[in-house]
Amino acid sequence: MWHSKRIFTILIVFICTSLFFITTAYSESIGEDDVVGPGLPPSEMMPERYILDSMDDDNANHLSMFPDISQYSDCGNYTRHTIMCVWYFDNKNSFIKSEANLSSYLVESGEVGVVKLNISDEINGIIESREDKNQWRPTLGPKQFNATRYVSTTTSGYFLVYVRPFLEEREDYFIVYYGTKDGADIGDQKQELKKLIAKSYYFGNSEGGVEGLHMHPDTSKSPNMVPGFELLILIGSFCCAFIFRRHLLKFK
Structure with a gap:
């Protein structure tokens, strides 16, 4: 017994x-990083997928306008009044938490709204230009989508979220900001910003998504299971x- x-x-x-x-x-x-698939760079190099060659190297100050939400980030200057910032996340948990932190900051520091963008004409023009130069870039994602419009005293522009743009089975998330600097009006720069979105557009997974930020009501809540x-x-x-x-x- x-x-x-x-x-x-x-x-x-x-x-x-x-x-x-x-x-x-x-x-x-x-919360662990996914294994990088064949042909895809490591996490620290992922922002380069969306960042284009900028006009100069004085870019660090643009990221400082927003919270430090990812260790994998980059930014660039383009036309005299437009900039671009990219934050990359290799797992969903860190993305959700960072998106919530950024959303909270934007609401407190400026005016936030949702707008619908259509970049079909811009994308078609970019594709034709690349074909003439024997260049190619995947553009399988949607060309019409909602974006988060942000207006503040320092910068104004559009936030987009790219969800799984490479492979359906990979955890890849990008938050990309296409905005103005030096007090330039977003209305005057809208066409330039749409062109910038079209030029940086990179989408090899037709099942992925393009959307605006989710404005989380409670940034302290983020599921761990x-x-x-x-x-x-x-x-x-x-x-x-x-x-x-x-x-x-x-x-x-």
Whole structure:
């Protein structure tokens, strides 16, 4: 009897310990970087997929206009009044948290709204120009989409989110800002900004998406587990405790 009780106790401890480590590993894996697929650069080089050759190298100050939301970021100057900033994320959790932080900042520092952009004509013009130069760039994504319009005293422009632009199975997320500088009016620069969006447009996955920022109502809430997973762990723990108690009573 004592031997059976000891074996059962060891078994229960083993099950509970295994459940704990599996839960921990699963939760952490959601935030881990995906393995970079064939032909794709590492995370630190990903912003270059959208950043074009800029007019000069004095770019660092543009990123300082916004929160530091990603270690993988870059920016550039283009026409005399237009700029571009790119933030890359290689997992969904970090993207959601950073998007929420940025959204909160934008609401506090300026005027935010949603506009619909259509860059079909601009894209077609860019494609024709590249064909003449024997150049190519994938443009399989949507050409009409919602964008987040941002207006402030320092800069105004459009925020776009590119979701899984390369491969459906890869966790790739970009937040890209196409904006003005030196107090230039967004209305006067709208056409230039649409051209900039078309030139930087890079989309090899037709199932991916282009959209504006999600204006999160509560930036402090960001899920660390898939819905229902925590409930599953709770039920499993309860069942283990119930079985353990039942067998203890049987041994007495």
